[in-house]
Amino acid sequence: xxxxxxxxxxxxxxxxxxxxxxxxxxxxxxxxxxxxxxxxxxxxxxxxxxxxxxxxxxxxxxxxxxxxxxxxxxxxxxxxxxxxxxxxxxxxxxxxxxxxxxxxxxxxxxxxxxxxxxxxxxxxxxxxxxxxxxxx
Numbered sequence: 793x794x795x796x797x798x799x800x801x802x803x804x805x806x807x808x809x810x811x812x813x814x815x816x817x818x819x820x821x822x823x824x825x826x827x828x829x830x831x832x833x834x835x836x837x838x839x840x841x842x843x844x845x846x847x848x849x850x851x852x853x854x855x856x857x858x859x860x861x862x863x864x865x866x867x868x869x870x871x872x873x874x875x876x877x878x879x880x881x882x883x884x885x886x887x888x889x890x891x892x893x894x895x896x897x898x899x900x901x902x903x904x905x906x907x908x909x910x911x912x913x914x915x916x917x918x919x920x921x922x923x924x925x926x927x928x
Contacts, residue, residue, distance in 0.1 A: 794880040798915050799908050800870060803884065806917070807865035815853045822848055823909060823916040832924045861892035867904065878910040879918075888928060900928040 802821050809817035822828075822845040829840035842848045856863070866887040874881040883905050890899040902924040909918045 794872070794875045794877065794908070795915065796872060796875070796880075799872075799880055799882065802908065802915050802917060803867045803870065803882070803904075803906070806920075807867050810852070810856050810865050811863050813853075813856050813859075815849060815857075818849045818852060819845060821917055823911065823918045826917055827919045828852075829921045830924070831922075832927050834927065861890050863899075864889040864891070880908045880915075882906045882908065886922065886924075890928070899926075901925045 805817050805821050808814065809821070824845050825843070826845055826848055827840075828842045828848040828851070829838060831838045840851075842851050866889065868885050868887060870882055870884040872880060873883055883903060886900070886902040886904055887898060888900040888902075890897050902922055905919075905921045905923075906917055907919040908915050
């Protein structure tokens with residue numbers, strides 16, 4: 793059975809890395825051969841997939857670094873679809889809150905599908921797909 797608390801911590805680290813613009817956390821939580829893809833409602837072309845930790849971080853980090861507002865990624869309603877000793881599949885909601893000029897706005901929502909694997913004593917993301925309900 794997977795260590796659910798540790799896996800939830802990885803999801804929290806992912807959200808924190810985006811909000812705090814922390815490249816180091818992003819590099820730590822993705823497996824070396826991870827895969828990331830994104831689709832946005834109303835946009836025909838999917839984004840990605842991006843293959844490999846460095847490629848994923850090089851996609852995510854410059855985007856969050858350039859943001860001038862304060863983002864708060866809330867990853868909620870986490871469901872374990874598969875729960876094994878060394879791997880897990882999780883589905884969770886995203887609520888993307890943005891504070892800009894003192895005004896709070898829920899910018900988007902979506903669904904994460906995330907695969908995890910045990911890497912030594914840690915858990916890492918091996919695959920992440922985000923389906924956004926609206927562009928941001």
